[in-house]
Amino acid sequence: MYIFRPVTVADLPAVEALAAQSPVGVTSLPANREALLHKIQASQDALAAEVRLYGEERYFFTVEDRASGRLLGLSGLVASAGYNEPFYSFRNELLIHASPELGIHNKIHALSLCHDLTGHSLLTSFFILPELGAGPAAELLSRSRLLFMAGHPARFADTVVSEMLGVTREDGSSPFWDAVGRVFFGLDYHEAELICGVKGRKFIAELMRQHPIYVPLLSAEAQAVIGEVGEGSRIAFDILEREGFETENYLDIFDGGPTLLGRLPGLRSYAGSRVCRVRLGPVQGGGPYLLANGGLSDFCATLARLHPPAHGEVTVPPDVAAALGVAEGEMVRLAAL
Missing domain, CATH: 2.40.40.20 (Barwin-like endoglucanases)
Known part of the structure; x- marks a missing residue:
């Protein structure tokens, strides 16, 4: 029997092993013992707290095979994305460049750094052992979070978002990051994700370009992966899409993966x-x-x-x-x- 439950400090060695197997882009599961321990303790504190107005609470869950005691995956919830610091995304938009005198009217695809999604609740940290694939354990690991939210609605916002991993190359590098982030940060994709997972996203505002990035100026390889779901998020994406989540005009700032958004009254496991x-x-x-x-x-x-x-x-x-x-x-x- 599979059981979905909160992660405890006693689970730390197993959590470390799972985090070490998770894709590079899952920044909320860094291969860092101290960061993972802090994540577990923050979850335990949130579960013990009396919450009247949701905010910084973070919840961390696992699915356990009761027969063997083995942990099969991890997933998390953040009550309010960006509560302590802005939750950055790229907003997909069209900018108009026009000259009435010349009769020219162009729509240019651009990406603008924003924190529009700050304040929404966040589904995060999803990782299931690869050998289990899109089976019952994955469904339990993802969808049980919505039952938790339904049982404790005062702890969460009415709108929920989840960032999907974007497309990466076989060597783990990201075409989108190489064309956008690396230019401003001077870091490779793996380094940037690790910093984000351990130290947070404050460095993004300090180093990322604040003006719109014109998509036609990016490499063809980078343009091709914008908004595309990487293999590391395919299972999570399919589950959430069946739940009623939809892709919005927002992208992950690291790998250009899509961001899903759902309103709780329209989500299958919550509303049903x-x-x-x-x-x-x-x-x-x-x-x-x-x-x-x-x-x-x-x-x-x-x-x-x-x-x-x-x-x-x-x-x-x-x-x-x-x-x-x-x-x-x-x-x-x-x-x-």
């Missing part, structure tokens, strides 16, 4: 979830459901085959209820897969 009373019993057949307890620090979720709820009740196998820490008559939140 129901709170039901547990009735313990065997379940024959049924369909796949995501279900979670109503906890905070002890929040957990899993996948199970259930029959549709009736009269506010749902029959849950005893082993599933035990894994969630719920008893007969207690409440669970569930969403059909």
